[in-house]
Amino acid sequence: MTDKIYLRLWRFLGSTKLAVVLLGAVILGALVGTLFPQLTPDTVADPAASARWLAAAQEKYGLLFGLYRALGLFDVYHSPWFVALIAILVLNTVVCTVDRLRVLWRAVTARPRIEWPDAFYERIPNRVSLAVASVEEGERALRRVLGRRRYRVLADRRGEMTYLFAERNRLARLATLVTHTSLTLLVLGYLWSGWGGWRERAVALGPGQVYDVGHGQNFAVRSDGLEIERYPNGQPSDYRAHLAVLENGAEVMRKTVRVNDPLTYRGVSFYLYSYGPAAQVHATDAEGQPVPLQAESGQEAASGEVTLNFAGEGDGQEIVVPSRNFTVRLVFYYQGPSLFVQATRSGEARPFGSGSVREGESLKIGDVAFEFALDRYIVLQVVHDPGFKLVIL
Template sequence: ALFDRAGTESVDVAADPRTAAAILRGALAARGHRVIATEHVGGVHLYADRFRYARFGSLVGHVSLVLLLLTAAVGSRVSYADDGFVVPEGSTREVGLAGLSARVASFEAEYYTTGQPKDFRSDLILLRDGSEVARKTIRVNEPLDYDGVRFYQSFFGPAAVVRVTDSSGAVVFDDGVALAWRTDGDRPVGPVRVPGRDVTAYVVAPSAAGRDTLISPGEMRLEIYEGASDRPVKMETLAQGEDVSAAGLTFTFVREKQFTGLRVTRDPTVPVIWLASALLVIGVTAVLVFPTRRLWALARPAAGGSRVAVITVGRRDSSQDDEIKELLAQLSRPAGAQTEAPRRRGRAPAPEARALPEQ
């Protein structure tokens, strides 16, 4: 019944069924097919396939998609990202991951003639328990990667070095302050939280939007708050080197600097994502480039030799049609008989051309 279906190709061969099956088997093996032959009373049956494992490409592709979805779900819970990690030039800040601290040894920025940033980079040092473990000059697309944690250069801005001393003259704070936030008047601002004291001072720089009538270029304004009060105990605009006293402390604006803004990420699922992506590519490639080919053939006795019928099941393309026609044409040649056009069931056969007997 299989070889009675529409789409069956057949050809007469001037050889017995065993010989015809052997010729077809050799032709299929030469084209990379695995061939299984079984002999029955009605003739010789052949089954051939090529790229038989490629059909698992669909399974691999689906598994990779599920793996990607699961990885995304897990990654959202176990990954870490800080898009606003700021470190003033010359300062050190704790990262909060794996006992790491980051120090910016230097920061440099280059500009176009229009004033737009051309390039900016940070000489970044990573410390663990006070010891240097990694160092690199990072740029926007050149991060520092250490122990699964990545540091990307993201942005930059102004900073101010502030020194705070108590009434005895002891230094309680001496560090850079990143002015990474903005006031309502578009002025850069950053906080100084005095260690051991319930005192916070906000350092405000001149507005970047244009001329500032309150703060001149090169100056900083300090707004000092004590406790939970929302009213400052002191507000003063200072030039470089000047100081102001409030809440039993003396605040000195030492000099201007810049801060670097980093994006810090850690995602332990990245290797799994790469694996799932590779599996997806392999699966899709296997399905599209190496489609599984399956073919059934039957060589049975017929007048003058045998008749070989060939059929495929499933999706069939033009390249497979051409291959079957070439196989059947190859079958008809070895016996020296007139090559007959392959017959397809369901269509009217072409008129046969018969050779006249020799005189």
């Protein structure tokens, strides 16, 4: 009884009809994923952005929002039902492959039947009769012609009759096995990456700054600067970043990375994505003591030094000086390059101090002296994709 149930289950899982139904369901699911807006990985990784996105979706779909979200229609490709469809499709492919393996292996390795009865040749639609001087001469001629076309020729002699069998591309029968195996590895890689993979798309690091990888990893990466090569007209021709991996505070690996040439350590890859202008700002009082600063990004520095990253020409960043109750706004310009600096007291609209500075210059606002060092930051994409190796097999 148990054997019969097992056999029925095996036949069901290996059914061609099941494969057609599953493929149709996967295609339908993918279609649903194009009809409904999908949460992007960047949005999911940012709780605030995710909350805003879901609020907008709730406003759009009204009472149906809860049902659509419960069905996973806003994240179809990671929803349990879509992953289950893919998993069953993989299982169906594996069972079909196992069922065909014995037949395919026999077809590839077994000696083909060469001798057939005369009635077989009389019934086949494509046949031709040739007059030859002798059986031996006819065999040699056929072998010569077929050999030039890369056919393998086998012969079987029965009395006065000689039977020839020619074939080529015998291993082509295994193509379906290769296709099924490739599909299985591709889908398994997708599932593995979806469950165990993650991606940080925009990690900005200034010179000397350290990024703790997190995600259960106990190492960090440090930016040791950026090099840019330029054409005679000043346009960048190549750029590369120097990265170091730190584990328990000690440097364990170092590499110069370029676009599409990442540093990879313990399955985590660091891709150089872009770069931009940065400014290191150092503040001291009249006695030379550091003045605590707080950057707009939330970066706080009791040491009186912060690093600001600018998106490009005309981009502005702000620094708060809590102990002096004023805010400093800095705007970057490529000419020079230079920074336009403007200070405003809390609650006031009119600035009380401003000026332009270049690399290495300082500016005094009230009793605080600001020194500026211009540099560049890099933007990394940090990726852990455990299924990638399966996909590229």
